[in-house]
Amino acid sequence: MPASSLTLGYVPGGTPAKWARIWAERHPDVPLRLRTVAAADAADEVRAGTVDVAVLRLPAETSGLAVIPLYEETTVAVVPTDHILSAADELTTADLAGEPKLLPLDDVVDWADAPGAPVDHRPETTESAVELVATGIGVLIVPQSLARLHHRKDLTYRPIADAPACPVALAVPDGPQSALIEDFIGIVRGRKPGSSRAQTQPTPKRTAREKTLAKQAARAAAGKVARKPGRSRGR
Incomplete structure (x- = not known):
């Protein structure tokens, strides 16, 4: 069963409001739950599953996590x-x-x-x-x-x-991600609505038979155009 919500943990000073607004626009039926977490506990919260993703400060012990750099603070x-x-x-x-x-x-x-x-x-x-x-x-x-x-x-x-500078990053569980986490990563990275990794995959190559049928269809269409009578100039 797909997740009914996504929980975002963020350290004090984090500002998830913009991402929360975009999430609400794109996923009105899937609440984004916000949870403040102590800087020292943020990575553990993701590993324990208390939060699905977390905005944390680096350096941190991030074993078992995938870390996406976001920005650096003054x-x-x-x-x-x-x-x-x-x-x-x-x-x-x-x-x-x-x-x-x-x-x-x-x-x-x-x-x-x-x-x-x-x-x-x-x-x-x-x-x-x-x-x-x-x-x-x-x-x-x-x-x-x-x-x-x-x-x-x-x-x-x-x-x-x-x-x-003080680096800030997004941490998610390492390995394949759920569709909701992928969508949130897309929001953080500024991807437009409807874009996804799946859409960037190359189009599957056609088989030899599919190529032959396509060529035959193209030749047949060209033949029909060549045989099409032109309009008469006289009465």
Whole structure:
């Protein structure tokens, strides 16, 4: 029996609204269920079948999964609005050297030698770390979408010019995919309605007999046209 719905897991900061809208237009009878998943658990959720597909952050342990790169996010530093670093439009690692830095336990930025001096306390979550930034304890380095997600009026963020980007990908179970998952992958990749991998397969070759019959039919049609009488010019 075909699946009656598709479940999409996405990490905090993910923005599946556009894909959900397109899905609803193309599959009005098949709900797309959205489920927020922790960044550290996203791959496991797909392997366990809790979600059918997931938007996750890389790097991640993706054994048993097929991974489709989507885009790369800008890495930013979150600071209080009155912080000296907020005066610049863009920062560099040199600007952040020596700055007290918050490193939450759910940190997702893959930057081993990130600038800044980690403070002793490690908040449980990025959301908690953002609240501590507002108290002036330290700066926070995150993907831009997380800075937007946890925006506060007393905070701002600036891109770090020489920081590594934060990759985002779509993960699906490895191996043959269901028609619904294939359709969702098509939406993510921007394929138009009605397009599919099946339509891109080459046309099967005709057998020798089929070719002979086609030639005979073409000759017969040509003969009929040649024998067709023309219109009389006289009365």
